Amino acid sequence: MTEINMKINIAGVEWNNPVVTASGTFGFGREYGEYIDLNKLGAICVKGLTLAPRQGNQPPRIAETPAGILNSVGLQNPGVKYFVEHEIPFLKKYTSKIIANISGNTVEEYCSMAELLSDSDVDLIEMNISCPNIKEGGVAFGTNARTVNSITREVKKHCKKALMVKLSPNVTDIKEIAKAAEDGGADALSLINTLLGMVIDINTRRPILANNVGGLSGPAIKPVAVRMVWQVASVVNIPIIGMGGIMTGEDAVEFLLAGASAVAVGTANLIDPTACMKVLEGLENYMYRNNIKDIKEIIGKVEIN
Amino acid sequence: MTEINMKINIAGVEWNNPVVTASGTFGFGREYGEYIDLNKLGAICVKGLTLAPRQGNQPPRIAETPAGILNSVGLQNPGVKYFVEHEIPFLKKYTSKIIANISGNTVEEYCSMAELLSDSDVDLIEMNISCPNIKEGGVAFGTNARTVNSITREVKKHCKKALMVKLSPNVTDIKEIAKAAEDGGADALSLINTLLGMVIDINTRRPILANNVGGLSGPAIKPVAVRMVWQVASVVNIPIIGMGGIMTGEDAVEFLLAGASAVAVGTANLIDPTACMKVLEGLENYMYRNNIKDIKEIIGKVEIN
Amino acid sequence: MYKQNYLSKISYKKEIVPGIFDMRVVCKEIAQQAKPGQFLNIKCCEGLTAILRRPISICDIDTKNQEIRFIFQVKGNGTKLLALKKVGDNIDILGPLGNGYYINDQYTNPLLVGGGIGVFPLLMLIKSISSQNSTVYLGFKNKEMVVLEKDFHKVCSNLQIATDDGSYGHKGYVTQLMEKKLQKDPVDIVYACGPEPMLRLVNNTCKKYNIPCQISLEQRMGCGIGACLVCACKIKTTQDWEYKHVCKDGPVFWGNEVIFDD
Amino acid sequence: MYKQNYLSKISYKKEIVPGIFDMRVVCKEIAQQAKPGQFLNIKCCEGLTAILRRPISICDIDTKNQEIRFIFQVKGNGTKLLALKKVGDNIDILGPLGNGYYINDQYTNPLLVGGGIGVFPLLMLIKSISSQNSTVYLGFKNKEMVVLEKDFHKVCSNLQIATDDGSYGHKGYVTQLMEKKLQKDPVDIVYACGPEPMLRLVNNTCKKYNIPCQISLEQRMGCGIGACLVCACKIKTTQDWEYKHVCKDGPVFWGNEVIFDD
Numbered sequence A, B: 001m002t003e004i005n006m007k008i009n010i011a012g013v014e015w016n017n018p019v020v021t022a023s024g025t026f027g028f029g030r031e032y033g034e035y036i037d038l039n040k041l042g043a044i045c046v047k048g049l050t051l052a053p054r055q056g057n058q059p060p061r062i063a064e065t066p067a068g069i070l071n072s073v074g075l076q077n078p079g080v081k082y083f084v085e086h087e088i089p090f091l092k093k094y095t096s097k098i099i100a101n102i103s104g105n106t107v108e109e110y111c112s113m114a115e116l117l118s119d120s121d122v123d124l125i126e127m128n129i130s131c132p133n134i135k136e137g138g139v140a141f142g143t144n145a146r147t148v149n150s151i152t153r154e155v156k157k158h159c160k161k162a163l164m165v166k167l168s169p170n171v172t173d174i175k176e177i178a179k180a181a182e183d184g185g186a187d188a189l190s191l192i193n194t195l196l197g198m199v200i201d202i203n204t205r206r207p208i209l210a211n212n213v214g215g216l217s218g219p220a221i222k223p224v225a226v227r228m229v230w231q232v233a234s235v236v237n238i239p240i241i242g243m244g245g246i247m248t249g250e251d252a253v254e255f256l257l258a259g260a261s262a263v264a265v266g267t268a269n270l271i272d273p274t275a276c277m278k279v280l281e282g283l284e285n286y287m288y289r290n291n292i293k294d295i296k297e298i299i300g301k302v303e304i305n
Numbered sequence C, D: 001m002y003k004q005n006y007l008s009k010i011s012y013k014k015e016i017v018p019g020i021f022d023m024r025v026v027c028k029e030i031a032q033q034a035k036p037g038q039f040l041n042i043k044c045c046e047g048l049t050a051i052l053r054r055p056i057s058i059c060d061i062d063t064k065n066q067e068i069r070f071i072f073q074v075k076g077n078g079t080k081l082l083a084l085k086k087v088g089d090n091i092d093i094l095g096p097l098g099n100g101y102y103i104n105d106q107y108t109n110p111l112l113v114g115g116g117i118g119v120f121p122l123l124m125l126i127k128s129i130s131s132q133n134s135t136v137y138l139g140f141k142n143k144e145m146v147v148l149e150k151d152f153h154k155v156c157s158n159l160q161i162a163t164d165d166g167s168y169g170h171k172g173y174v175t176q177l178m179e180k181k182l183q184k185d186p187v188d189i190v191y192a193c194g195p196e197p198m199l200r201l202v203n204n205t206c207k208k209y210n211i212p213c214q215i216s217l218e219q220r221m222g223c224g225i226g227a228c229l230v231c232a233c234k235i236k237t238t239q240d241w242e243y244k245h246v247c248k249d250g251p252v253f254w255g256n257e258v259i260f261d262d
């Protein structure tokens, strides 16, 4: 077999391969570390952090939907300081890059978190302005091009690491939002976060989630995610991390062709703890089968009809 | 068994039951008339019409996705005049109500169609401002509250039938759009139309649809549709026809609880030509099981946590 | 009475060449109505995994045992799942659908041309043709992929096989055999089914020799009954062209009606 | 070595009462490690139809045959599909997961209380307890739904059954039997599993009699291993409370740690 090169570069950070975990589906890596070799991931993106610790929403926090799931975890996390002190040392034992995912109620909170993390060992900061599961802030920032632009600009001032902005799919024009983030100084974009959804139990006549609505993820949303990655890739010049329903190497190829430089695996982890490894192997197999020597050869290479 | 009442009233038009076909998935009823008794439907909503006949998009026009499909038919239809002359007489043979679904490139086209249909035997006019599959007009009207309001207002002036506005889910705030339509004079709302999506064939490296992107429908989108129906029901006072992934009577109940007064069956028809009948039977069974005498007892009756 | 889809029990299943399955199901209603060239729209699995039906041609009918035979190649998700079904399992089938081949006893010298998975519907067709003068040319990739030779042989003495690599029968395309025949023998109709490049060649060759031909088209489908309008194909009109639908107006069309896009 | 999910072959399957299936699968790794009170996270079907795994308690282990036994009630999509599996089929199982019951030989008078589908994990538990003084109370809806009576009887002489409608054994809730016992007999720990209303009662009763109890909670799950944080339950802290996770921190908790919301 020929050697293949899986290395990619996201905003100055070199990853061994383009497979990263999607925030919130992989904890801080500890649990999955018992199932897979964390060194084999391109990067690990951890559970969404907030400035202060958060308990998250009331359970039930998950509901099954056709080919997908709804979640309403509501950013349960021990806070960014705890993360820096207790989780980064664990993650640093691995060669995978570390991505911190941050959410705030105010621009100031985002800025403080960016500052705290700037002096830490994380490699990238992912700014989540698209979480549908918290009442304040979050998604409100991410659905308006003007606020996306200004929050990116502000946070950038406080951020010494590469800043990636995570976009919400619950918008009319994803291109406009993506351009606003790029224009605000984002070094990379990640998309998509979850689509807002609801499941009602027809026997109890209540929504299954205690929070009534939640974020839809999994295979069901893949065509929407691929479309958005493609649209965004056509208007920005910064790298994109694509996600939404990736279960196999073939799914990952679809996102890379659409214009993503890396791919995040989310819901699939919940179903198969070795999902990230399967995606990576599937990706490699596709490359061998098609005699592709460098992963960069397929990024953005969809041919439009 | 107790008698149950399935009758509903949509903008002054009484239907025998709340099950209607979703536009574009049922042709003009002729084909499915060989599989089911068209008299048993609450209403038949026909293939989207335009002022002039349209050939539609190049094939392939369909792609399978996880628990859904993408379509890019692009409104192939014989034009509204042909419909009035050749299809209404056929449909009039049945007791089901007739809904004409109209799309235009300009406000004037919508108005002309509304006028033509005002003098016909259709019972309701569904104004489609959410078709993602045509380049001009269509969805462009439906993604901005101001234009939704003004086009509804204009068309209403030319429309002697009850006017229903079909909303696009590809928007940031469906409530705002819904209110704009209501404020413009809409007599009813229908939602959701399809989500814009893309599928890439990783072997040819081309999108499967000749049109590159298409509309996502089927079970995959159900949680998004239920959420939007619920959101819209909470802000408008006009009846809602809910749709998006309805395959069974249970699915239909979910939409009714969320606030829909009627439910449209779309993609399910393509999979099972008797789908509408199964949804109706499932709905009736749910009512018997739960001792519900009148379908109106469950409309909007979701209890929020 | 209303038409319906049928839960039909699999009575036979065999992988005849790698990745190609010969399957038979019992279904009285379909067996009674089916005509050559028509197809079935098959639900390959329950549940959501492959949600659409898959169009598969009727290959043969055993009216006595009320059996329908179809042969399919495993390509993607749906056919993969269909191949996992076992004898005794039920499959949900909608059919027979579409318009089959136009058969007329006045055609005394019909020529049938099939390529790859396009050879399957020709078996029922040749069996339905009364002429003893029929000729059948079947094209395959290589020797390993040759299927149904015996079945055709039983009902047709003028059978020739071509393989792309010459590992069996004539080396080259089946359309070369066809052109040779049209040059010297009388043929009054050509019936064809196969991949689009082959159909184009068949069409052009028939045009050249001024022989009517009927070709069976493929397109991605939804409903299979003419309602969803996804399976468009370009068909000539007196003025120009229009999109007709493979499932309802076809899958078999007269060659001279069809416009192949470049 | 890394942990993994296992494709395990079904060796036994029986519908023991309507809608409740007794299933056994062969899986060396799980059989070797499993402890009473732990659970499995089971993929009920391949493909997309029921996409999440379903948490099901380990009911018993046959270490000699490397068999794991679990019993499940058909509720929705997933369990419906699981019930369709046949002996010889493989199922994808992740486990053993979670923390089981705290077993200690110093407990000489343990009381086990199970209700409905909560009785299943108690079988492995009672088998793992060395004390001969154990008591088991099992509650069911009615006589028809009584399961595992013989299995428990074999390993425990102090077994009582209660049914809500009195059609078998004690009429009423299993917690009534429990309260009666706590009033008169020495009990040094209560182990409970069952529906939330029952667990609340168990918890309150144990509090009243000042007896430690361990209860097994239920919550909708994703990963089953503590990473996705969906399966939250309220657990007391020195100051207040925090959300812990049923899959990783439980499913078994000390009763006095748990806060039941109204």
Ligand SMILES: Cc1cc2nc3c(=O)[nH]c(=O)nc-3n(C[C@H](O)[C@H](O)[C@H](O)COP(=O)(O)OP(=O)(O)OC[C@H]3O[C@@H](n4cnc5c(N)ncnc54)[C@H](O)[C@@H]3O)c2cc1C
Pocket: B063, B064, C039, C050, C052, C053, C054, C055, C056, C057, C058, C070, C071, C072, C073, C074, C075, C076, C077, C078, C079, C080, C117, C120, C121, C217, C218, C219, C220, C221, C251
């Ligand atoms: C009228 C007609 C008759 C056919 N007869 C046969 C036959 O007898 N034997 C046989 O092996 N094949 C036949 N085919 C082709 C067969 O339908 C496809 O190979 C099959 O649908 C692919 O499904 P899949 O699950 O393997 O692929 P997937 O990639 O999982 O399919 C995804 C979707 O695309 C559609 N699709 C993919 N390829 C094709 C194609 N070539 N044509 C139409 N739809 C496609 C599928 O139906 C499905 O909706 C016929 C096609 C048509 C239109």
Ligand SMILES: Cc1cc2nc3c(=O)[nH]c(=O)nc-3n(C[C@H](O)[C@H](O)[C@H](O)COP(=O)(O)OP(=O)(O)OC[C@H]3O[C@@H](n4cnc5c(N)ncnc54)[C@H](O)[C@@H]3O)c2cc1C
Pocket: A063, A064, D039, D050, D052, D053, D054, D055, D056, D057, D058, D070, D071, D072, D073, D074, D075, D076, D077, D078, D079, D080, D117, D120, D121, D217, D218, D219, D220, D221, D251
């Ligand atoms: C630790 C634990 C142990 C369990 N042990 C058993 C057992 O031994 N036997 C048994 O019959 N049942 C047991 N259950 C309950 C069992 O998990 C649910 O009945 C089952 O998940 C329902 O799935 P479904 O496909 O029937 O329902 P669906 O409605 O199709 O399920 C949809 C989703 O909701 C989840 N869900 C629905 N009800 C429950 C529930 N009560 N608890 C947790 N998740 C739920 C499903 O897991 C799935 O993710 C246990 C639950 C937990 C948490």
Ligand SMILES: Cc1cc2nc3c(=O)[nH]c(=O)nc-3n(C[C@H](O)[C@H](O)[C@H](O)COP(=O)(O)O)c2cc1C
Pocket: A022, A023, A024, A025, A047, A048, A049, A071, A073, A075, A101, A128, A131, A166, A192, A193, A194, A216, A217, A218, A219, A221, A243, A244, A245, A246, A264, A265, A266, A267, A268, D222, D228, D230
């Ligand atoms: C249980 C769960 C928790 C999530 N938590 C977060 C989070 O904390 N921060 C974030 O940016 N995205 C979060 N997400 C969104 C995912 O990172 C991802 O964007 C989304 O799930 C789509 O990818 P998928 O379909 O592969 O899951 C969460 C998703 C799930 C399913």
Ligand SMILES: Cc1cc2nc3c(=O)[nH]c(=O)nc-3n(C[C@H](O)[C@H](O)[C@H](O)COP(=O)(O)O)c2cc1C
Pocket: B022, B023, B024, B025, B047, B048, B049, B071, B073, B075, B101, B128, B131, B166, B192, B193, B194, B216, B217, B218, B219, B221, B243, B244, B245, B246, B264, B265, B266, B267, B268, C222, C228, C230
């Ligand atoms: C093949 C196809 C064609 C459609 N054509 C139209 C159309 O002409 N006009 C329209 O308003 N909606 C059209 N739709 C959208 C449906 O009416 C419906 O809004 C959507 O499919 C969601 O419902 P479903 O998930 O039940 O299919 C079409 C959908 C499909 C699948």
Ligand code: FES
Pocket: C220, C221, C222, C223, C224, C225, C226, C227, C228, C229, C230, C231, C245, C246, C247, C248
């Ligand atoms: S497949 Fe629906 S019209 Fe042909």
Ligand code: FES
Pocket: D220, D221, D222, D223, D224, D225, D226, D227, D228, D229, D230, D231, D245, D246, D247, D248
């Ligand atoms: S199910 Fe994922 S943390 Fe418990």
